[in-house]
Amino acid sequence: MDTPAPSAREASDAPVAGYDQVITADEVAALLRMTPAWVYAETRRNRIPHMRLGRYFRYRRVAIEAWMSDLEEGAAAPVPTRARQGSGDADRRRRDARSGEGAVWGRMNGGRSS
Numbered sequence: 871m872d873t874p875a876p877s878a879r880e881a882s883d884a885p886v887a888g889y890d891q892v893i894t895a896d897e898v899a900a901l902l903r904m905t906p907a908w909v910y911a912e913t914r915r916n917r918i919p920h921m922r923l924g925r926y927f928r929y930r931r932v933a934i935e936a937w938m939s940d941l942e943e944g945a946a947a948p949v950p951t952r953a954r955q956g957s958g959d960a961d962r963r964r965r966d967a968r969s970g971e972g973a974v975w976g977r978m979n980g981g982r983s984s
Contacts, residue, residue: 890930892921898929902938 895913899906910927912918919933 890932892928893931893934895927895929898934901931901934 893901895906895909898918899909902909909918913920913927919929919937921928921930
């Protein structure tokens with residue numbers, strides 16, 4: 871008795887020795903119980919580990935599972951926040967804009983308002 875040969879789809883889904891299973895955004899979405907649109911959006915923001923193959927995104931199942939574990943471990947710890955470092959020029963421009971006197975107009979008019 872011969873066993874039937876696996877179909878091309880079954881053969882492509884079977885893990886190859888030494889390689890991780892590569893999955894699609896739809897499969898990542900199912901794994902995370904999210905929508906594929908969410909997976910693509912997070913991928914574009916580089917928040918999900920992925921590979922770019924031409925115009926396609928692919929994901930390694932092992933990397934996604936490790937990423938999920940990291941998220942679970944990090945969820946218990948508070949996220950540190952940094953004070954925003956603004957440039958003095960940006961602060962000055964904001965003040966000028968609020969006062970109604972633009973930086974260029976102020977220089978042209980000798981700093982006087984009309």
